[in-house]
Amino acid sequence: MTSTWAAPGRVNLIGEHVDYNDGLVLPFALPFVTRARVSTRSDDAVRVVSEDVGGVEFATAISPGEVEDWAAYVAGVVWSLQQRGATLPGLDIALSSNVPLGAGLSSSASLTCSVASAINDECSLGLDPRELADVSRVAENDFVGVPTGTMDQLASMLCESEHLLLLDCRSMETRSIPFAPAAANMTLLLIDSHARHSLVGSEYGDRRSDCEAAADDLGLESLRDATLEQVASLQDDRQRRRAHHVVSEIDRVQRVAAILDSGTPADIGAYLTASHESMRDDFEISCEELDVLVDAALDGGALGARMTGGGFGGCAVVLCRADDVESVTSRVESSYDAHGWQRPTIWTPQPAQGAHRLS
Ligand code: GLA
Numbered sequence: 001m002t003s004t005w006a007a008p009g010r011v012n013l014i015g016e017h018v019d020y021n022d023g024l025v026l027p028f029a030l031p032f033v034t035r036a037r038v039s040t041r042s043d044d045a046v047r048v049v050s051e052d053v054g055g056v057e058f059a060t061a062i063s064p065g066e067v068e069d070w071a072a073y074v075a076g077v078v079w080s081l082q083q084r085g086a087t088l089p090g091l092d093i094a095l096s097s098n099v100p101l102g103a104g105l106s107s108s109a110s111l112t113c114s115v116a117s118a119i120n121d122e123c124s125l126g127l128d129p130r131e132l133a134d135v136s137r138v139a140e141n142d143f144v145g146v147p148t149g150t151m152d153q154l155a156s157m158l159c160e161s162e163h164l165l166l167l168d169c170r171s172m173e174t175r176s177i178p179f180a181p182a183a184a185n186m187t188l189l190l191i192d193s194h195a196r197h198s199l200v201g202s203e204y205g206d207r208r209s210d211c212e213a214a215a216d217d218l219g220l221e222s223l224r225d226a227t228l229e230q231v232a233s234l235q236d237d238r239q240r241r242r243a244h245h246v247v248s249e250i251d252r253v254q255r256v257a258a259i260l261d262s263g264t265p266a267d268i269g270a271y272l273t274a275s276h277e278s279m280r281d282d283f284e285i286s287c288e289e290l291d292v293l294v295d296a297a298l299d300g301g302a303l304g305a306r307m308t309g310g311g312f313g314g315c316a317v318v319l320c321r322a323d324d325v326e327s328v329t330s331r332v333e334s335s336y337d338a339h340g341w342q343r344p345t346i347w348t349p350q351p352a353q354g355a356h357r358l359s
Contacts, residue, residue: 001040003122006033007113007355009099009106010155011190012308013164013179013317014268014275015253017283019149021211022170022224023250026257027151028179028351029159030105030190034097035358036114038122041090048074051096060088064143073108076139077115084135086125093118100345103192104314108144109152112136117157117355129157129355130172147205159354166257170224177260179351184265185322186303191332192345195289195313204310207242207283214243223247245283249275269304269319276306276316285311292335293344300324300331 008029015025041047046062048071049055056071060078067075074093082088093115099107116132116139119125127135133153140146140153150169159165163176181188215223217239218230223246231247234240252271259267276294280286290307293316297305301324307316320328329346336343 001122002037002359003039003118004035004037004358005114005117005121005355006035006358007110007117007156008033008159008352009110010152010159011105011315011317011349012151012155013188014256014272014306015151015249016275016279016306016308016311017207017211017285018223018246018249018253019151019167019169020147020208021215021246021250022222023246024253024257025151025155025167025169026164026177026253027155027159027167028164029155029161029354030099030349031352032097032099032105032110033352034095034099034107034110034114036111036118037094038115038118039092040122041092043090045090046075046078046093047091048093048095050094060090064145070111072144073111073139074115076143077112077119077135079143080135080139081116081119081125083138084127084131086123088119088123091119091122100192102196102314104309104311106152106156106309108140108146109136109156112139113153113156113355117357121357130154132355133157146201147208155354157355159351161353162351164260164351166253170222175257177257179260179265181265181319182322186265187320187322187325187348189297189318189320189325189328190308190347190349191293191297191316191318192347193287193289193293193307193313193316194342194344195287197287197312203285203312207285210239210242211246214239218243224250241282241284245278248278265319266303266321269302272304272306272317272319273298279307279311283311287312289313289341290316292339293332294318296332296335297328300328302328
């Protein structure tokens with residue numbers, strides 16, 4: 001027998017760097033997926049073949065540090081499942097993916113979630129989608145060593161087509177919110193800036209530490225509980241600005257969700273742009289390319305625009321009226337041309353389904 005599963009990458013509409021502060025996020029799944037086909041073997045080897053990057057073999061009894069590079073994400077899932085008590089046989093795992101790499105669209109969560117889902121199915125482990133998201137996060141945090149929050153994996157597992165996923169990262173409650181901009185004569189553009197700044201690894205951890213230190217200073221468990229008045233009382237300027245981003249961003253997510261509930265999506269534009277400004281000025285995770293892109297989109301008539309994901313490169317989301325798509329994209333392209341940069345890649349993705357069985 002074999003089990004084949006697909007799990008998508010994600011884009012976050014709003015709610016950045018708040019998942020590890022117990023906040024609220026609002027991602028949707030992209031129509032880009034990693035496919036994982038898993039079958040069991042009679043020995044205890046795990047053989048992984050990837051259409052794009054080659055093959056690797058390791059023993060089922062794997063430990064962190066023994067497999068590196070892209071295959072560490074797969075080995076991490078095998079390890080993480082066993083940490084939860086699963087007994088695994090040898091496995092053949094075949095992978096293919098069309099999630100753009102390094103663009104901040106969670107190609108890694110789509111990889112771990114597809115592998116976890118297919119192994120869970122093939123080996124009848126009985127884990128539910130939230131548990132599989134957690135297996136995937138632990139693989140990434142503790143095997144690969146990337147200190148992500150929990151948004152990407154839950155989005156890849158739980159998102160529904162045509163909906164955003166409002167995810168409370170403290171209670172882990174979720175609510176799907178219908179999102180069909182075209183029905184309101186609007187378009188959501190996803191634009192890859194092509195910027196890839198290597199800062200992302202160390203800076204991500206630094207931002208987490210700043211947030212923890214700010215919460216500590218306020219005597220709180222996390223910044224989820226902080227008010228803007230409390231934030232204003234922080235003595236350390238950097239911590240105050242980091243915390244201001246987090247607390248104001250959680251508020252923006254709540255406001256955007258309420259606006260979408262009331263059916264007036266054009267009104268979310270100002271919050272998207274305010275989120276970008278907060279990330280640029282207070283959280284300091286934007287970069288020149290993303291700032292140029294966002295400014296050009298707004299100059300071209302967009303209702304709102306912001307960088308999305310971990311920062312220091314990757315993508316922006318831009319909301320505009322359908323009639324303005326051309327002026328927005330041509331303004332973005334001409335500003336890129338003026339800087340002599342490679343033109344950005346532009347998609348108009350529809351919210352897609354989370355992890356699902358293909359066969
Ligand atoms: C990366 C992390 C997520 C989240 C975002 C920022 O994608 O993997 O957990 O923190 O950055 O919102």
